[in-house]
Amino acid sequence: MNLNITYKNYSSWSLRPWLLMKEFDIPFTETLLPFAHSSALSEFSADKAVPALVPILESEGMVIWDSLAIMEYLAESYADKPLWPRESKLRAVARSAAAEMHSGFSALRSECPMNCRSIKIIEPSDEVMRDLSRLASIWAFFAAQDKSEGDFLCGEFSILDAMYAPVMWRVAGYGLFVSTEFSRWSDAMRALPSMEEWYQGSLKEEWSIPKVDNIV
Template identity: 60%
Template sequence: MRLHIAYKNYSSWSLRPWIAMKVAGIEFEENLLPFAHGDELAKLGARLGVPAKVPMLEVDGRVLWESLAILEYLAERYPERGLWPADAGLRALARCAAAEMHSGFTALRTNCPMNCRASKQMTPSAAVEADLRRLAELWARFEAADKPTGDFLCGAFSNVDAMYAPVMWRVRGYGLAVSPAFARWAEAVYALPAMREWEAAAQAESWTMPEYDAVG
């Protein structure tokens, strides 16, 4: 199983399946493709006949090129790893939130790109403020849900936490505020050994993307 990703400092979509697989203990080979500093990703996409975007998962002679599809595949292949909660109602809530992250929060994602090396204080726009309020509403819904005890949205870490993991870096890196519930979750995500491994690699990268570094 081979996971193709991009910059650990900047690539939010790469982080999602990577952190899910690490926390779940799923072994994989990692291939990092710095797409703004070379053409390896373009060549890979052309060879595999898929869009030249990350992440991509090669497994059993097939290629998966979309983050949420990768997470669903992993949950089906490794049902014992708890990548979705066991309770049907909680699982449906988690899937709704994951899909909302996948297609929404445009202002937050556009104006606050993931940058693990960022440590700034940003005054959010009205559109970003609206996204932060929506995050607070989602976290309140999970807080009110009947779920197992634990630090994550469904108790134990699951795919919905993986989908929102880059938001932790956005809120942390730009000095944004969401809610006390979100802050507790963010601290738990940041404390994961896998996340600290990701951060160390991001800090060690020499590639820079000035258009991202200039934000804030």
């Protein structure tokens, strides 16, 4: 399997399946396509007839695009691993929250883009405050669920944590606060060896995207 990603420093969507595959010991190679500095992603997309957006997984002769679709494919391919929670009710709400991240939180995503190397304190807009408040509600909801031990949203690490992984960098990187439950989750996410590996990868990159680096 080969996972096509882009900049570790900036690419929130790439982080999600990459972190999931690392945490569940799913073997893969990775190809980094720096879309703002090379035409490799648009050439790949034209060649394979898929959107010029990463992550894109190549597996079993197929080209699978979109972070959530990739993670669902992995959950089916590695059914022996609990990529989603095993318990059906918990899995249903985990899927709801994952879908909400996939289609929502537009203010947080656009005003606070992931930038692993940077820490900048901002005054959040009302729209960002609403997104943070919604995050707090989600964290309170999962804290109240019947689940296994652990600091992740469903107890043990799952696709749901991978979906929200970039939020950890956004909240930390812009000096934001969500809730104490969120902070405990954030500490657990930052302590994952694969998260440190991603961060070290981001530090080695020499590319810059000025519109992200020049925020504030």
